[in-house]
Amino acid sequence: MIRIDQVGKRFGTVTAVEGVSFEAADGAITGLLGPNGAGKTTTLRMLYAVMAPNSGHIRVDDVDAVAHPQAAQARLGVLPDGFGLYPRLTAREHIEYFGALHGIEPSRLAARTEELLGLLDMHGIADRLTAGFSHGERTKVALARALVHNPQNLLLDEPTNGLDVMSTRALRNIVRRLRDEGRCVLFSSHVMQEVSALCDSIVVMAAGRVVARGTPAELRQQTGHQSLEDAFVSLADLDRRAHR
Amino acid sequence: MTDVKALRQTIIVCRKELKDSLRDRRALWSIAFSVLIGPILVAFMMNRIADQRREAEEVRIPVVGIDRAPALVDWLRQQQGTQVVEGPADAEQAVRDQREAVVLVIPEDFAERFVTSRPAPVRVVSDSSRNDVRPSVERVRRLLQQYGLEIGSLRMIVRGVSPAAVNPLAVEEVEVSTAQQRAAQILTFIPMFIMVAGFVGGMQIATDSTAGERERGSLEPLLINPAPRGAFVSGKWLAASLAAIASVILTTALSAQLTRFLPLEDIGIRLEISPQHIGNILLAVVPMCLFTAALQATIATLARSFKEAQSYMGVLMLAPLMPGLLSTLYPIGAAPWMYAVPLLGPYVLLTGVIGGRPPGVSAFLVSAGVSLLVAIILVRVTTHLFRSERIIFAR
Numbered sequence: 001m002i003r004i005d006q007v008g009k010r011f012g013t014v015t016a017v018e019g020v021s022f023e024a025a026d027g028a029i030t031g032l033l034g035p036n037g038a039g040k041t042t043t044l045r046m047l048y049a050v051m052a053p054n055s056g057h058i059r060v061d062d063v064d065a066v067a068h069p070q071a072a073q074a075r076l077g078v079l080p081d082g083f084g085l086y087p088r089l090t091a092r093e094h095i096e097y098f099g100a101l102h103g104i105e106p107s108r109l110a111a112r113t114e115e116l117l118g119l120l121d122m123h124g125i126a127d128r129l130t131a132g133f134s135h136g137e138r139t140k141v142a143l144a145r146a147l148v149h150n151p152q153n154l155l156l157d158e159p160t161n162g163l164d165v166m167s168t169r170a171l172r173n174i175v176r177r178l179r180d181e182g183r184c185v186l187f188s189s190h191v192m193q194e195v196s197a198l199c200d201s202i203v204v205m206a207a208g209r210v211v212a213r214g215t216p217a218e219l220r221q222q223t224g225h226q227s228l229e230d231a232f233v234s235l236a237d238l239d240r241r242a243h244r
Numbered sequence: 245m246t247d248v249k250a251l252r253q254t255i256i257v258c259r260k261e262l263k264d265s266l267r268d269r270r271a272l273w274s275i276a277f278s279v280l281i282g283p284i285l286v287a288f289m290m291n292r293i294a295d296q297r298r299e300a301e302e303v304r305i306p307v308v309g310i311d312r313a314p315a316l317v318d319w320l321r322q323q324q325g326t327q328v329v330e331g332p333a334d335a336e337q338a339v340r341d342q343r344e345a346v347v348l349v350i351p352e353d354f355a356e357r358f359v360t361s362r363p364a365p366v367r368v369v370s371d372s373s374r375n376d377v378r379p380s381v382e383r384v385r386r387l388l389q390q391y392g393l394e395i396g397s398l399r400m401i402v403r404g405v406s407p408a409a410v411n412p413l414a415v416e417e418v419e420v421s422t423a424q425q426r427a428a429q430i431l432t433f434i435p436m437f438i439m440v441a442g443f444v445g446g447m448q449i450a451t452d453s454t455a456g457e458r459e460r461g462s463l464e465p466l467l468i469n470p471a472p473r474g475a476f477v478s479g480k481w482l483a484a485s486l487a488a489i490a491s492v493i494l495t496t497a498l499s500a501q502l503t504r505f506l507p508l509e510d511i512g513i514r515l516e517i518s519p520q521h522i523g524n525i526l527l528a529v530v531p532m533c534l535f536t537a538a539l540q541a542t543i544a545t546l547a548r549s550f551k552e553a554q555s556y557m558g559v560l561m562l563a564p565l566m567p568g569l570l571s572t573l574y575p576i577g578a579a580p581w582m583y584a585v586p587l588l589g590p591y592v593l594l595t596g597v598i599g600g601r602p603p604g605v606s607a608f609l610v611s612a613g614v615s616l617l618v619a620i621i622l623v624r625v626t627t628h629l630f631r632s633e634r635i636i637f638a639r
Contacts, residue, residue: 097260101257
């Protein structure tokens, strides 16, 4: 479970995120929806503790992520924006590197790696260097790497960007499966269909603030629009006018 | 408990960086090149010097006007390793065209002036811009000087004057340096090359795992792992240091092998790099490797891009060369304070060790202590930089 409370972040004089609060529950997929530059990635970066907020509180399960970043990171699996793979390591070595850093014993790590290679259907590419991988294959490596320590919470930053239809579908299935296992999945996207197809609950961000929260149905009701896309546009637009 | 965990994570990061860089063919080649070029260059130069010595001992003296000074020519013929031949028609052109290294010209009035005890002219035609023939020219000059002295002494004895009267000074040269020290002087390049090997060996990992990792976007995912920033930085530093140490071992071993095959006796020097020498060399340079790797990592982390980091490394390359280059201009001794200066300390230690006069244990300790201290400070600084969002996300 993830709880963010009144979080703010400034870069110099620019306010990237301000007063952001929301909750992502266990056993649910929460969508973080917003146009580019809305502050989604900054919010996630504070969540997975590579950035410190200027104000507010972040809790991952029962851990204060600001005070104990490493304890929070141990409970998080993260697929960051841009996977950052090592071209000279194989898929298997990627998984094992991060697993070892999480403190998994070598014998258990080998078994866990095999399990993930099976789960993500990666046996064919397991021992190839990632240098020539397709976008879909790279996504799988990054996802396997994020799941190696069996985290209770999963953060995905625009995971379907640039993925083909088959890979997107495979990714959705895995995310659903993780949800059904009772995990907390937080999913950022700027693509409406994506979020409406997958998410149990949606947080809409624009210009560094949360402009709406709720289930897809609640959002439609709140804005008076039938389609979620129209709802989203009116929410983002509303905010822009308020800031003018 | 957390310290044990952080240490384990440091080793995991170190192992990954070593594995990663060992697969980087291009980087490996460039390291191999810089490690091998030094010893090979020294071997080549030593061979040339030895060849020249041998050439000078066997000197060919073309003489123009060979009939004008039969006594001198006979005397020259009697000397060891000389070959007197009829000179070319145009002596200066022959030397200019490099057909001859040196030509002796005896003018027409030689005999006339010689018999009347006036200085008889002898012309030595040579090209002083040619380094390769210098020993031969020197040999011819020395021979002429020697002949002049002998004739001069004879003339004085004939006139009842002791030749000793015209030698008010008896200059004696006392050489106190050992043969090994003289060898070290000629082979000052070896310490320099060992230091450069240590520097270049760690450079690849130090830049690729910091500035390179950030530029490829793999730094952010890495830092999401629950480990203290110090463990990441230490692991990368350790990997770069180990690569540097490996390069040093390689260069030293190669130099040791080469000195065995070089014609050093021909040059009149003795140089040997025994296993014990290698031990001392490593004691002198390993702490330096820890320092240079830390310095490279700090600077690469500060750089805004991988390219910028690489250009800084190019400038930084001058640092390990500096003590060696300066010592050829200003002969530096081994003052105690030098051991306390990073880079200079290891250099002075190395010249001592290779010159066959290893400094005391305290010198090794001071040098190692300073290098380690500065290295630890730099690792701390880099760790601090790794906590800065502006550094991590400077893409």
